[in-house]
Amino acid sequence: MDFSFLFQNFAQLTITGLTLGAVYALVALGYTMVYGVLQLINFAHSEVFMYGTFAVAWVVVFFHGTSSATQSLGSTLGLMGIALVAAMITSALVALLLERVAYRPLIKRGAPKLIILIAAIGASFSLAEIMGLRDKIAGWFGLDDKLSDYVAQARNVYSSPVTIDPRGLFNIGGYRVTDVDLLILGSALVMMFALDQFVRRTRLGRGIRAVAQDPESAALMGVNSTRVIQLTFLLGGIMAGAAATLYMIRIGSTRQNAGFIFGVKAFTAAVMGGIGNLRGALLGGLVLGVVENWGSAVFGTEWKDVVAFVLLVLILLVRPQGLLGEALGKARA
Structure with missing residues (x-):
């Protein structure tokens, strides 16, 4: 264990951990919303996020080409804005497809939750494999040459041709905070605040909370549970698309898994x-995100995942309902 590295780079590890954690949080919203409404874990939500990352990379290739370039954040904001819209639309459509194909038929038949969970896992692997076989699929339609920039080396890491060079803005504890750090944190916080206010203040949001709290009573009051479930998946997909854009700005590469x-x-x-x-x-x-970074500094990067899951176990031992255990259906208006 090396605590000296943590203390020497505390500000940097904390701020970069917060940026990574903000992306985690945007994706986590999809899991939380579906669970709040259906009491089910949508394990295929990870692939909803993954498709968003590819949407970002492909938009960059479409408008910029495949030549590598390093640019400032300011010069790529327009391109990233288009990529954000594309990622949100792509992830939202994949999420709605999941709801329509993998969930709705089973829910209507009253299938046990275990069966629905298995279906979610199967959908997750299927979506990942479809992305991994995109070169074969393009070949079936004779488009592999025309789409070579998008389907070549389908199972390898796919990197965006544009690399964003962060620009330092001001110092905190010896770490120079960059424009990318502020963009990721600010964007994530704004989107989470907007979603929170949507669920708490709007009529559609009240419908989501009503179904989450008591689906039978909500149905008697005229709430269409099917539309509410669709809306829940749609919102989760939009948040995953936003997370995918921020992830690609920070990481710059993705792959089918x-x-x-x-x-x-x-x-x-x-x-x-x-x-x-x-x-x-x-x-x-x-x-x-922060604890992962701290753990990497103390124990080494290979222990990062171990630190994260040990923290989860410790928190649940002390507080089984989580840090903020209020259910979606009990959220105050």
Whole structure:
């Protein structure tokens, strides 16, 4: 264990941990919302996020080309804005497809939750494999040459041709905070605040909370539970698309199984904060990102995942409902 490295780089590890945790939190919102409404874990949500990362990379290739370039954040904001919209739309459509194909038929038939959970796991692997076979699929339609920039080396790491060079703005504890740090943290916080206010203040949000609290009573009061479930998946997909854009700004590369570990971490953040609680997802994500960075500094990067899951176990031993254990259906208006 090397605590000296942690103390010497405390500010840097904390701030970069917060940026990573903010991305975790955006993805965790999808897990939290679906669980709050259906009491089910949507394990395929990690692939909803993964498809968003590819949407960002492909938009960059479409508008910029495949030539590598390093640019400042300011010069890429327009391109990233288009990529954000594309990622949100892509992830939202994948989430709605999941709800329509993998969940709704089973829910209507009254299938046990274990069966639905298995279906979610199967959908997760299927979506990942479809992305990993995109070169074969393009070949079936004779488009592999035209789409070579998008489908070549389908199972390898796919990197965005544009690398964003962070620009330092001001110092905190010896670490120069960059424009990328502020963009990721600020964007994530704004989107989470907007979603929280939507669920608490709007009529559609009240419908989500009503179904989460008591679906039978909500149905008697005229709330269409099917539309509420669709809306829940849609919102989760939009947040995952936003997370995918911030992830690509920070990391810059993805692959067909990129969502697996990242999705597990986001689910961990949701459970840590209190599954079913929107603000808990934010808190859990930020705590997880920071503690991961601290653990990497003390024990080494190979112990990063161990530190994260040990923290989860310790928190649940002390507070089984998570840090903020208020359910979505009990959120105050």
